[in-house]
Amino acid sequence: MSEKKRPLLEELKKGPWPSFVKEMEKSAHNSKTAELLDLLERSYEDKTGHWKHGGIVGVTGYGGGVIGRYTDLPEEFPEVREFHTMRVNQPSGWYYTSDALRTLCDIWEKHGSGLTNMHGATGDAILLGTTTEHLQPCFNDLSEAGFDLGGSGSNMRTPSCCAGPARCQNACIDTLDLCHNLTNTFQDYLHRPSFPYKFKIKISGCANDCVASIARADLSIIGTWRDAIRIDQEAVKEYAAQGYDIQGLVVDKCPSQACTYNAEIQEFTVDNPNCVRCMHCINKMPKALRIGKETGATILIGGKATIVQSAFLSWVIVPFMKLEKEDDYAELKDLIERIWEWWDENGKVRERVGELIYRKGMREFLKAVGLPPVPQMVKHPRANPYFFWWPDEIISSASGDAEAEAAAGAEVEK
């Protein structure tokens, strides 16, 4: 661990931001971790990674949750010949007690490198580096201590959610409970890959979308409300008194010109039917403005990163759904299962659900999952005239067919 040994990595111990190299060194009494440092130094020299896929590894009864990894220089670096990752399903919202964390550390000290990611990009606690031999025992200890694995492979991935009602006044839904509930309900899909490809669910309590669900979840659940923004005019006056530029920083930036500020009487008003609930004014004046009371969520589909058809942002499929703890989120779960069924039946290998919808058309999707088309699903209607008719919308004989004509949308007020 002398400066001599790893001169390149040594450079990354400098500077004010916490150093991952120092973190690795903290666990370098573990021989795996020490060798990982050496291997990384080599990568820094070579400007290339030194990992490869290998045989499939895992734990009994599960098809996911472990990423098998092997170095391509096993002779030189025998300690990281096998260096698998275990994905441990985080508690909703990444809340921990110190004891829960210590338990995790103890298990990982026993079975692995002592290195982690808190957390992975999907949300799991990542235990970074162990051998095939240790996988099952480590899992057993985790499970004994109340931890379960997250997802990997072509399955439902570990759902995640924002800080939610535990720590945020903007939470329109109980993101934590919903996340926990969905994870438990759909565990089988999480642990046993049976989908065409991965399927991610992320839940944000409001349109600020602090877990970036719209960008990186196939199913994005984003809290919203249906009634009116709550306004505390006294607090508005306080902002004004402090010289806060309500007109410039709040009103002028409203995307739908739905709020106004009367500087004379220091009154803030919202034209609620025209408010698109973007959160901006609430964000900027949290003491004065508050989300509505009749809350629920917007459901969106299709978000994913670049591969293959390029990145998609999720789009609206249900503008507003009440999410009732009381009925165990039945409506939502039902929808999710219908979506999976259709995707399962129609998706090609490695085709995300958004890509399948692109290929087959929203029309097919909506019909299959039983959702009514609504204008909120689109930025704007189609520009091309290439639309399809269902057989029952077509008039079969010259005599005409009043019903089909109506169904076909001869949308004319006479």
Place this chain on the structure above:
Amino acid sequence: MSEKKRPLLEELKKGPWPSFVKEMEKSAHNSKTAELLDLLERSYEDKTGHWKHGGIVGVTGYGGGVIGRYTDLPEEFPEVREFHTMRVNQPSGWYYTSDALRTLCDIWEKHGSGLTNMHGATGDAILLGTTTEHLQPCFNDLSEAGFDLGGSGSNMRTPSCCAGPARCQNACIDTLDLCHNLTNTFQDYLHRPSFPYKFKIKISGCANDCVASIARADLSIIGTWRDAIRIDQEAVKEYAAQGYDIQGLVVDKCPSQACTYNAEIQEFTVDNPNCVRCMHCINKMPKALRIGKETGATILIGGKATIVQSAFLSWVIVPFMKLEKEDDYAELKDLIERIWEWWDENGKVRERVGELIYRKGMREFLKAVGLPPVPQMVKHPRANPYFFWWPDEIISSASGDAEAEAAAGAEVEK
């Protein structure tokens, strides 16, 4: 021509808008036109057209300019068994003298139905309905009188242009001269189809685009300027004096917040570097504001209607080109020929140039025609990381290759 005979068409003689049925009846002493009315009545009964393609027809030496047309009910309607259209190249900007029009009418009385479209959607004067036998003689008479045919088929189509400097203060270029010049220069491409598909050129004198060139020309030429909007502050004051809402109707609608109005001193100012020359303020205060003096045109490519890949609007390929009468528009013509060459070499049958660029990428196109990429070509740069490198941008050896590295755009200020 009694009401009895064509009861459906009769209905279309009613109402305040000029009636095309009356127009047809005006020429119904011509037996073709009379039968055309009968055929149309039949279409109104059947709710279907009664025309079909047929053998290729035309005039000696030309491959376009005539649309062959035959009724599918030749027994019943022998007079319109053949009913071809001749497309006559309009004078730039559709300016006529009464004599020129009379000449056209006389020729068409002699050779055709007496029906016309003034004009077709591309711009030609359409002579509607004659027989194969009459085509050549009619052409000869036209040509003798100073008229030539326009385009049809896979060729350059008849260019057209807006009213231009002859009748409009907004004309940044001489649309009429340019249109005439291009038509004459490229006549061979107009008359003798040799392209993968049609190619349309439309020229508007300013961004108001009164010939809709951006929507319906493969090559759109739109006048603009490079210096400053000319402001007559006295005239501004007059608008103000008349109570005109300069702030609300002009300033607030500027797409780039580039103009301001000082109501106190009744002064209008333009932040010219941030003005996108959209024409709005000039349109709204024509007496006070005027286009700049250093004028030229923006060149755009790819516009077309729906078939096959859906409609495209033309996009910018040259932000500003001086269009010099003096050098006979050499730069533009040169560019057009390079575009055709590339399209000709690479285009599939019935592939518009815009669709070819979509298929091959702007990168291939720009390189082939020798245009430098500029940000004005895009609304925004690409979001996906799927871009290509030219072989000379790649570093060939581990030793590095400073030149390639530079070419590759290691765009870093050190």
Place this chain on the structure above:
Amino acid sequence: MCSVPVKKPKTDIGPPYYYDMLPEIIKENYGKWKYHEKIKPGVLKHVSENGAELYTVRAGSPRLLSIVTIREYADLADKYSGGHLRFTSRHNVEFLLSDPANIEPLIAELEAKGYPVGGTGDCLNNIIHTQGWIHCHSAATDASGPVKAVMDDLFEYFKKDDLPAKLKISMACCLNMCGAVHCSDIAFVGIHRTVPTIDDAGVAKGCEIPNVIASCPTGAIRPNPKAKSVMVNEEKCMYCGNCYTVCPSMKIMDPVNDGVAIFVGGKVANARSGPAFSRLAIPWVPNTPPRWDELVVAIRNLVEIWVKDARKGERYGEWIERIGWEKFFEMANLPFTDKHIDDFIFSVPTFRTTTNFKY
């Protein structure tokens, strides 16, 4: 009956020289116009740098003109505008006057003959349109008939210029969209709704099979080698008729199912917002000649909600942009259907990838 060529015809002479068509006042002030004024609906005045004044009188035209009418135009031009006139890019006729005293007499005569004067400023412009059953083999509806019916109904708006902004309506009789209607405030277009029926023998004899296959935007056509013809996958065909254009043996006409689709909110000018496509509002109204009543009612409704709700200066699409498409469908009292959601090549960017919407 027809003239016999006495000598080798001249070819490639090009169009008549526009300059020869211009009145003296234009020649003198060519490129020197300074500003224009709207005198009244249908009448413009252009003033040049050296004070010259040119008056334009615009009259509505059905575009399909008999030579009888054109000669009348010529006569009127001789009488009032020194023999000079032009046609517009929307097919109206414009008389170019240097003497303002001629304006009213000209208008009176035009109106008397049934050629209405108007269509300038913030008004309804003439409807761009195409051939329809008059001349095209590909038409899913007539062009001149529906246009006449709609213009009759909206006639008042052609005659006054106090609409929120210009109103540009266009029509095309099939998806080839010769009217280039795809960027209009309101566009209506003839559409089919059933798959083509294939005459195998005709295809075998008359069509280039690779071209036919390539013509299909959705890849619905595959070869039928046995019949030396092609087959259509009914699930993929969206009745565009493009195959019919390249191969007449793929009949696509269907009198009871053909009809008209209506799009809204497009524009061409770069003024303020850039050019924009029109978007589907009503997927289908039936073809009901002679006066397309359903179409006429539907379009009037679309026009009226805009006239009523738009702010001064808002083109149709700019108005919708402000209120939102969800409000548009509500105001127009139109159902939103799966047809409104794009499922062609560039569909994904049209999806609402934000929670910002109205209920």
Place this chain on the structure above:
Amino acid sequence: MCSVPVKKPKTDIGPPYYYDMLPEIIKENYGKWKYHEKIKPGVLKHVSENGAELYTVRAGSPRLLSIVTIREYADLADKYSGGHLRFTSRHNVEFLLSDPANIEPLIAELEAKGYPVGGTGDCLNNIIHTQGWIHCHSAATDASGPVKAVMDDLFEYFKKDDLPAKLKISMACCLNMCGAVHCSDIAFVGIHRTVPTIDDAGVAKGCEIPNVIASCPTGAIRPNPKAKSVMVNEEKCMYCGNCYTVCPSMKIMDPVNDGVAIFVGGKVANARSGPAFSRLAIPWVPNTPPRWDELVVAIRNLVEIWVKDARKGERYGEWIERIGWEKFFEMANLPFTDKHIDDFIFSVPTFRTTTNFKY
């Protein structure tokens, strides 16, 4: 050495119950928070309907944590926040305090241990990132190293919250984009620049050829039946490495040509404008371990022009939207190349279909 299971392990027990992790003050005020205040960079105060006050202290984290550090966190939590803490969606650690008196001592101890407090409000947030050479077989660059170098350089912005708006930087080490960087204010991503080299024997033995072919976004791969392998069309391949992901015998690493591409102007929140993709700013900077100097300089430049020119409240992309991309490239002093112009599936809607632009 490792524990031997004494009984059948429990499966499908699900994640730990979050509720058990919450401090008393949260349990009491769950769902009742009324508003929050920014106390200072790194410290938030949430106030509930019944007046309770919860303090959050946020510390920056390299995400790659040793259990030694996690235990230190646990100890700090025991000492200052009743044993309660959480991690954020950008991998910072947050201590949840009910006693404001503990704030400063906690901060002092965190800073002393090298865990900087900050990253709230209008500041630079922690950089989302991925595995890199630490653990992934697919990485075109390291993750932790470049992130450390950039955060060191921009450290000042993590500590103060007076930026024009939040600044969210993300990174991913290959085009799989596990960091989901595609909607960040600034995103940098490891890219390859050369086509994969094919080990035919390896492909024949280890890869599903149809899957390999389907994996290619541009259809550059076709079968090579002779070798029971595949071939790559060099003209079509844009080095995404997706084939390598499904088939390790299609080696894509190239130490001299691999590097990093930089995108700007994306966002996720629906606040004001909807979510937006990041757009290409710099196609490539070389991989220069250990401290990626070119990358660091490039990103600082990108940050500084925004800090200097943006108005209060303007996220990166909102700023560019206002000034225009042409001005952005000018201000950033960056060349605009053919690489910046999209040529993938949804390219056409990204083209400038208006004459509205600045010079």
